[in-house]
Amino acid sequence: MSLEELEARIRVLEDIEEIKKLMASYCYRVDVFQMDDVVDLFAENAKAEYGPLGSYEGKDGLATFFKEVVPNTQSWSAHQVLNPIVTVEGEKAKGTWYLFCPATVLNPEGDRAVWIQGRYDNEFVKIDGRWKFSLLRFTFNFGTPYEEGWVKSRMPEE
Amino acid sequence: MSLEELEARITVLEDIEEVKRLMATYIYLIDDSQWDDVADLFADNARAEYGMLGSYDGKEAIATFFKEVVSKAWSWAVHQLLNPLVIVEGERATGRWYIFCAATMPSPEGDRAMWIQGGYDNEFIKVDGRWKFSMLRLVFNFITPYDEGWVKSGMMGR
Numbered sequence: 001m002s003l004e005e006l007e008a009r010i011r012v013l014e015d016i017e018e019i020k021k022l023m024a025s026y027c028y029r030v031d032v033f034q035m036d037d038v039v040d041l042f043a044e045n046a047k048a049e050y051g052p053l054g055s056y057e058g059k060d061g062l063a064t065f066f067k068e069v070v071p072n073t074q075s076w077s078a079h080q081v082l083n084p085i086v087t088v089e090g091e092k093a094k095g096t097w098y099l100f101c102p103a104t105v106l107n108p109e110g111d112r113a114v115w116i117q118g119r120y121d122n123e124f125v126k127i128d129g130r131w132k133f134s135l136l137r138f139t140f141n142f143g144t145p146y147e148e149g150w151v152k153s154r155m156p157e158e
Numbered sequence: 159m160s161l162e163e164l165e166a167r168i169t170v171l172e173d174i175e176e177v178k179r180l181m182a183t184y185i186y187l188i189d190d191s192q193w194d195d196v197a198d199l200f201a202d203n204a205r206a207e208y209g210m211l212g213s214y215d216g217k218e219a220i221a222t223f224f225k226e227v228v229s230k231a232w233s234w235a236v237h238q239l240l241n242p243l244v245i246v247e248g249e250r251a252t253g254r255w256y257i258f259c260a261a262t263m264p265s266p267e268g269d270r271a272m273w274i275q276g277g278y279d280n281e282f283i284k285v286d287g288r289w290k291f292s293m294l295r296l297v298f299n300f301i302t303p304y305d306e307g308w309v310k311s312g313m314m315g316r
Contacts, residue, residue, distance in 0.1 A: 006168060010168060013175065082240060084178075150271050151268075151304075
């Protein structure tokens with residue numbers, strides 16, 4: 001095996017680690033409402049799909065979501081991501097995670113503690129040597145009030 | 159350091175990542191009820207020990223377990239893996255994880271939301287260049303109704 005082939009294998013391992021770090025950075029930044037820094041993690045023409053919370057395209061669309069929709073929906077959250085499967089192919093990659101997130105959801109009758117669970121099926125692109133989100137797709141499994149659970153109340157709308 | 163030594167070190171890192179990917183793949187397939195694909199992740203003579211749910215020898219018995227026992231044990235589940243500890247030695251490996259699982263279990267009184275926690279203590283073997291389970295051992299710490307908790311009801315009321 002040549003040095004070039006070994007370097008290519010190391011590069012894949014580094015890329016997998018970088019993408020896991022990108023996903024963790026997204027979570028930490030969302031949870032402290034550093035929304036400009038969140039938007040910086042996305043490519044210029046990226047798309048984000050949040051199920052019932054809507055879909056958003058490009059940096060302006062993403063800024064609307066993170067700076068207007070999210071702060072008006074929740075006052076606190078801890079995004080915990082699990083079960084990563086990251087697949088790298090050159091300058092593109094895909095990544096799947098589960099999310100298990102306690103959140104404080106704003107409500108006219110008083111804030112509510114809510115458990116959120118769902119799955120990310122994301123796509124990434126390497127731009128100028130740095131990985132960015134090209135697609136963030138989140139599918140909710142449940143968003144349930146702490147006192148109720150997903151059998152009684154799977155999603156707030158139901 | 160020679161190229162051979164470097165390649166050996168890279169291979170260990172790749173194998174750790176592949177074993178983690180195998181475990182996460184197992185989880186997503188189970189949660190999607192893709193039972194045939196789950197069984198394909200096991201070596202032909204693999205063993206699976208699921209505590210009170212029984213022990214199963216060989217790929218066929220494991221496939222039957224998933225289709226007949228697991229498919230009826232819960233109607234919905236998300237298995238969330240944490241704390242991976244993967245140790246590779248050549249073509250064999252061991253891996254420990256914690257599992258924190260939200261599941262919906264059917265009962266005579268209707269579906270119940272359950273929290274399940276346990277530990278996996280697994281063994282893996284590389285067969286024709288692909289990692290497979292040679293042993294899956296799950297020890298439950300609690301299976302508790304959402305609204306009760308593990309002190310009141312640690313093992314489904316037992």
